[in-house]
Amino acid sequence: MEAFFAVARFADKQYRLLIQQMSSTEEEDQEESIKKQDAELHQISNVNVRQESAREVKHYVRLLKLKKETDSNFLQRFRVARNHFLISSLRNYVRCLQAGDAYDLRVFRVISLWLDNLMERDVDQLMATELPRLESRKLLPLLYQLAARISCNPLEGTQFQQTIAKVIEKMCLDHPHHSMYVVLALRNANEGMMKPADAAAPPPAKRMKRQTSNQSAAGDFNDDKVMAARSIVQDLAKQRPELVQSMCQLCEAYNELAYYNVAHLKGKSAANHSIPATFKLLKMKRMGDVAVTASNIEVDPSCQYKNLVTIDQFHSHFNLVGGINMPKRILCRGSDGVDRHLLVKGQDDLRQDAVMQQVFEMVNQWLKRDTTTKRRQLRMRTYKVIPLSQRSGVVQWCVDTIPLGQYLVVGDQSAHRRYQPTAPSNMRCREQMTGAKTADHKLKVYMEVTKAFLPVFRYFFLENFPDPAQWFEHSLIYTRSAATASIVGYIMGLGDRHCQNILIDKQTAEMIHIDLGVAFEQGKALPTPETIPFRLTRDLVDGMGLSGTEGVFRQCCEATLQLMKTSCEELLTIVQVLLYDPLYQWTVSPVKARKLQGDGGGVSGGGATSLALPQATQGNNSSSSSRSMESSSSRKMAEHVLKRMQQKLQGIEEEGVALSVSGQVSHLIQEATNESNLCRVFPGWQPWV
Secondary structure (H helix, E strand, O other): OHHHHHHHHHHHHHHHHHHHHOOHHHHHHHHHHHHHHHHHHHHHHOOOOOHHHHHHHHHHHHHHHHHHHHHHHHHHHHHHHHHHHHHHHHHHHHHHHHHOOOOHHHHHHHHHHHHHOOOOHHHHHHHHHHHHHOOHHHHHHHHHHHHOOOOOOOOOOOOHHHHHHHHHHHHHHHOHHHHHHHHHHHHOOOOOOOOOOOOOOOOHHHHHHOOOOOOOOOOOOOHHHHHHHHHHHHHHHHHOHHHHHHHHHHHHHHHHHHOOOOHHHOOOOOOOEEOOOOOHHHHOOOEEEEEOOOOOOOOOOOOOOOOOOEEEEEEEEEEEOOOOOOOEEEEEEEOOOOEEEEEEEEOOOOHHHHHHHHHHHHHHHHHHHOHHHHHOOOOOOOOOEEEEEOOEEEEEOOOOEEEHHHHHOOOOOOHHHHHOOOOOOHHHHHHHHHHOOOHHHHHHHHHHHHHHOOOOOHHHHHHHOOOHHHHHHHHHHHHHHHHHHHHHHHHOOOOOOOHHHEEEEOOOOOEEEOOOOOOOOHHHHOOOOOOOOOOOOHHHHHOOOOOOOOOHHHHHHHHHHHHHHHOHHHHHHHHHHHHOOOOEOOOOOHHHHHHHHOOOOOOOOOOOOOEOOOOOOOOOHHHHHHHHHHHHHHHHHHHHHHHHHHHHHOOEOOOOOEOOHHHHHHHHHHHHHOHHHHOOOOHHHOOOO
16 A cells, blocks of 8 residues: 555656646647647648748748647657656555555545546546445545536546446445435425525425426526436435435425525524424434434444434424524434434525535544644534535534623623623624724724723633633633634635634533635635634633633644644645535625625624526526636636645745744734734624624
């Protein structure tokens, strides 16, 4: 295995060097230049040359032929060398994956190389032969990205679609509880798109009949992918009929509840509300072959999945938990008799949250692998996100957690009202900050607000961990968690970190980041641009004890950043695959920006993501042109994101100077706590808290 890996890395390095020497655009320009030389030679041969000019023309033709031959030979040698190293790296990476588990994350590089070279015949044949032989569990981290590329229309001259379908079917058969929901989400992609946002969903069967390839509504999902997903589901149903049927029915039941109109219940979030007796979810009982949704299921290499906790039944009531789209919290009883909370969301695209959780899980693998970070027990706290369609999904409920804002500033029982009763209210602070218009005025008002509004988060630890030993232990856990989340969030460009988007676990004091819809520095593109690398406001620092950001926080930041730098190649490869996902653009749409920074923005903060999907019927020339421009724009944005991420990992900040790890951490802490930066943040973000 080590030999395979060494050869693969060497070949991959040579391939990268060749690509740096000549990009695909430069290669096309070179080829075009050769064609022009050919045409010019042909044109000269058909022209009668005067005798006195014959010598000069003959000399020019000889030079032109020599240049054409030189350029052609160079281009041919380049292509032969590039393809040789490409095939060598792919073949040996695959052998390495087949030989053991030590380099499983290299599967991202394999898929990246494959997707970048789809039309290369040797690559196509190699992947068509070798990829289906690979253990399907090793491809699970890339399931979203592979499923995004399924289609009923095969790429001419390739086996790409057949290979993709074969691999996905194998994953669904071997690991159905990890894979089936992804395919079903594509199959049901258009559910909820045929009606207004506040209407109840029509029966799925009727909705399916209205979805034809030539009559897609604006914003509808690509019907070609929907049909491809249906084909895969039909093939799976022939091999595991009971499981597939049960999971399809469960998804329909979830979607029915997700789109249930609850506008009349607004303002009654504390009460239990009855699920209508006719809803399918109440009929989902004793599903012995379907695991509890959004539960943590370890991947079983043997694919047996014995002793799973399956769905026994759903309780007949739900709660509303607030937010723009009023998601519903339900109770699912497992076969072990334990009730588990699930959050069912409609009118929200959860796939970006799911993909960001995927990145966090990859980071956790690195944190466990590194000696320093493992000793400090650093990790990103994750939770399960299951998209069910383009606009719905189920989220694992984080038990015994409380939003940072709810503990600190929401209601009369908030910490600030209890411990600082004479201080101005949070709303008053927001009104003052909103009224400031110029930069100088904002800074002046911010300093006045913070002088009166003092931090109180230290009382969270005194209330929840009164024993001195427990207090010290959980203060450390909190500080380490805050440091890890800060650095990982900074590298990934995670934004919209207002008080309601950060949860605190009341049992462990860990931080949990939710609603991950603003990533890759898109917060800087909002109407009120974000000016800080991560949230490190006074209340967060107050919870770290007397040392504040010095000591444990700084050391853990440095350890995490050093790890990210060490894993730079793997991280960039993973992010590259995610960014070039054809179903998504990671930019913030105007609609989403209004939601985030409108009247209610920064308080509930939706997690919806703008989709880069065609807005007109297929076959329309203007639509095709629009898609081409959209694809080019997305590619340029992805390249910019990757370049900026690479700069961060090299320690290059906006000043253009490469910093050491400790120097970069110092710079980030200074930027995150700088009053001049904080005062310019959107007031709904509550930078004074």
